[in-house]
Amino acid sequence: MTDISPEMWAKVPAGEKAAPIPPPAPTYGQEVRRRLWANKPAVVSIVFIVLLVIAAFFGPYLSPHTYFKQDLKLANIPPFFETYAVTDGAGETTRFFLNASNFNLYEVDAEGNMLGLLRGGRKDMIKKSQPYEFGDQTLTLDYSKLPVRLLLEDGSEVRPSGWSWNRTYLFGTDQLGRDILVRQLYGAQISLTVAFVATLVNFFIGVFYGGIAGYMGGKVDAVMMRFVEIISTIPLTLYVVLLMVVFDSGLLSIIVAIGSVFWVDMARIVRGQILSLKSQDYVAAARTMGASPARILTRHLLPNSIGPIIVTLTMLIPSAIFIESFMSFIGLGVTPPLASWGSLTSEAVETLRAYPHQLFFPAAAISLTMFAFNFLGDGLRDALDPRVGR
Amino acid sequence: MTQPLLQLRDLHKHFRLPAAPFAPKPILRAVDGVDLDLMKGETLGLVGESGCGKSTLARTVIRLHEPTSGSIVFDGQEVGKAPEGLLGNFRRRVQMIFQDPYASLNPRMSVGDLIAEPLEIAGVGTPAERRKKVAGLLDRVGLPSDSAQRFAHEFSGGQRQRIGIARAIALEPDLVICDEPISALDVSVQAQVVNMLEDLQADLGLTYLFITHDLSMVRHISDRIGVMYLGKIVELASSADLYHRPSHPYTRALLSAIPVPDPEAARAVEPMQGEIPSPIDIPSGCRFRTRCPLATELCAKVEPQLTDIGGGHLAACHFAGELAQQANGVRAPLQERVQ
Ligand SMILES: Nc1ncnc2c1ncn2[C@@H]1O[C@H](COP(=O)(O)OP(=O)(O)OP(=O)(O)O)[C@@H](O)[C@H]1O
Ligand code: SF4
Numbered sequence A: 001m002t003d004i005s006p007e008m009w010a011k012v013p014a015g016e017k018a019a020p021i022p023p024p025a026p027t028y029g030q031e032v033r034r035r036l037w038a039n040k041p042a043v044v045s046i047v048f049i050v051l052l053v054i055a056a057f058f059g060p061y062l063s064p065h066t067y068f069k070q071d072l073k074l075a076n077i078p079p080f081f082e083t084y085a086v087t088d089g090a091g092e093t094t095r096f097f098l099n100a101s102n103f104n105l106y107e108v109d110a111e112g113n114m115l116g117l118l119r120g121g122r123k124d125m126i127k128k129s130q131p132y133e134f135g136d137q138t139l140t141l142d143y144s145k146l147p148v149r150l151l152l153e154d155g156s157e158v159r160p161s162g163w164s165w166n167r168t169y170l171f172g173t174d175q176l177g178r179d180i181l182v183r184q185l186y187g188a189q190i191s192l193t194v195a196f197v198a199t200l201v202n203f204f205i206g207v208f209y210g211g212i213a214g215y216m217g218g219k220v221d222a223v224m225m226r227f228v229e230i231i232s233t234i235p236l237t238l239y240v241v242l243l244m245v246v247f248d249s250g251l252l253s254i255i256v257a258i259g260s261v262f263w264v265d266m267a268r269i270v271r272g273q274i275l276s277l278k279s280q281d282y283v284a285a286a287r288t289m290g291a292s293p294a295r296i297l298t299r300h301l302l303p304n305s306i307g308p309i310i311v312t313l314t315m316l317i318p319s320a321i322f323i324e325s326f327m328s329f330i331g332l333g334v335t336p337p338l339a340s341w342g343s344l345t346s347e348a349v350e351t352l353r354a355y356p357h358q359l360f361f362p363a364a365a366i367s368l369t370m371f372a373f374n375f376l377g378d379g380l381r382d383a384l385d386p387r388v389g390r
Numbered sequence B: 001m002t003q004p005l006l007q008l009r010d011l012h013k014h015f016r017l018p019a020a021p022f023a024p025k026p027i028l029r030a031v032d033g034v035d036l037d038l039m040k041g042e043t044l045g046l047v048g049e050s051g052c053g054k055s056t057l058a059r060t061v062i063r064l065h066e067p068t069s070g071s072i073v074f075d076g077q078e079v080g081k082a083p084e085g086l087l088g089n090f091r092r093r094v095q096m097i098f099q100d101p102y103a104s105l106n107p108r109m110s111v112g113d114l115i116a117e118p119l120e121i122a123g124v125g126t127p128a129e130r131r132k133k134v135a136g137l138l139d140r141v142g143l144p145s146d147s148a149q150r151f152a153h154e155f156s157g158g159q160r161q162r163i164g165i166a167r168a169i170a171l172e173p174d175l176v177i178c179d180e181p182i183s184a185l186d187v188s189v190q191a192q193v194v195n196m197l198e199d200l201q202a203d204l205g206l207t208y209l210f211i212t213h214d215l216s217m218v219r220h221i222s223d224r225i226g227v228m229y230l231g232k233i234v235e236l237a238s239s240a241d242l243y244h245r246p247s248h249p250y251t252r253a254l255l256s257a258i259p260v261p262d263p264e265a266a267r268a269v270e271p272m273q274g275e276i277p278s279p280i281d282i283p284s285g286c287r288f289r290t291r292c293p294l295a296t297e298l299c300a301k302v303e304p305q306l307t308d309i310g311g312g313h314l315a316a317c318h319f320a321g322e323l324a325q326q327a328n329g330v331r332a333p334l335q336e337r338v339q
């Protein structure tokens, strides 16, 4: 640069124009959206999350069942079953299925709608069998040996005639005869609410706290970050138990606990961002204009840290869901008959040996939701990272 | 002449570097006693090698750094020790143009918001008036008016620097500090930007503190030139005088490193030896003596002060007078001693 001749500094003739402006490049937002849409797992996750939210908040209104109504006669019904058909002398056909774990027969219609529990005759306690009469036909339920068998009068075994989905209780019922699907949707409502509220609280406290620590730096920063370390060493379980003394509701204490503890991650992330951004020239420029620290933080530093903040938020949601489920699972969460995914899981675990399918739905809900938020978080991180694809 | 617009007196900016716990923290003397007067309407060029403290001086003057000691008097008011809250007027009247046109523009703000920001902070006008003012400023720096809605990353380096300039002149300041405003730009764009700065100066009566390490350019734009070495100004003269009569060995070494357009100018080959010393450990006596071909014992003991060697030409060397005469073509006995 030192060998520019002085003629170079001569004035450009008046008519000469500056170099033309290039066509508008895609804005950062458009670029981020493009990269996010190109990420298949993230898109699938977004669709899943949207469907889940809609189902959780509107689904229960479409169902004839409630989360609290019990029907002990129809307890532990599976979501699908093998049906038997028996035709009596009058030509009447009765369809039913056998619950192999509680030795009950349930009448269903041809489509798979539940009609009710079939009443059998007296149980023979010694031979471990029970007769069922269908007009002039009598079947004997033999539970002396497992698996249970249905026997005709001549001693031959009845075979199922086919299988059917449960049309009345799509996901089956639990041990108190409540519809699992509706309880599942209510559980989603609670789990998602806890997650979003806790995440929102985290967002505000974490961004505020981390922003101040990062911007002030020095001793203020050191003290504030020591406090963060102290908070992050308190075991969350202990914290929830203590909070339950103050708030009666387990739900509220979980929200307060997650909200007041998990912000430390957000604070650390924001602080790191602010620390590295505040030496940027555009911050110096704002300072030379006399911008207040609040303005520098809100107009310059935080908007430029929005990428990591969003990613941290999406990553916080699955951990909040998991913590809530875990707390409910060990009995520190919502009070029955309210359901959350965690309490559904723990109820299902009680009947795990007889009805393993009951565990499937809450476990699948928790894992799929956590997967979805993690994939979305990863996708957002990649999409927001200006070093990728630029 | 009347009162200078900006007056620096014995200005120091020292950085305390981090060290192991309980070990004494080394002190880096980035600006180490600068005296400078800036007259209204003039352009003072400041040159020196990388790391000599030019940017630190600029950032201290504009109070991005707290001065360690010394005084900054702007338009008769001491601003060096004033708390940030009392700097309002100073913040409006002094603006800065940064070296890096990429880093100095917030990527999340539209160009219109960027240029309007100083107006907004100063509380000038309504949003509509500010938009109008921004359109005028964009026109003034030669950018199309639809630039306001765009973002800085859509522009080339030279155009971004124009945005930075528009932002700096938005409040019609008195003093603009330019910290290497063109060294990050293409050679072809540099001239355009410099010409624009000169036009703005003529129109708005700006005073420039113009920092650069490009000696061929600084001569073109500056009325006076200060040469900085290790945190101190070692020579200060009108630009013609400095090029004609360089009177500090450091200035001469700098000038001999570039093609001098004036063949009469002295071209005594005075190569600099070695590297610039660390500002943590500045040599005793004359700070240039470790690299000076003329250094004597006196130089190690006594620090030369900036003294007038005639016609307002200041230099900080024990032999400045002789060097000046030599540059004028008078053979001084010094020449023999050097050989
Ligand atoms: N914030 C800081 N903390 C510690 N040391 C610093 C700081 N800023 C600058 N320095 C040191 O001060 C010295 C002068 O730096 P400065 O940036 O002012 O040099 P310069 O003349 O502008 O160089 P260049 O031409 O490369 O821009 C350097 O040694 C640098 O390492
Ligand atoms: S005072 Fe001595 S060492 Fe310093 S510049 Fe002059 S001759 Fe060189």
Ligand SMILES: [Mg+2]
Binding pocket: B054, B055, B056, B179, B180
């Ligand atoms: Mg610099």
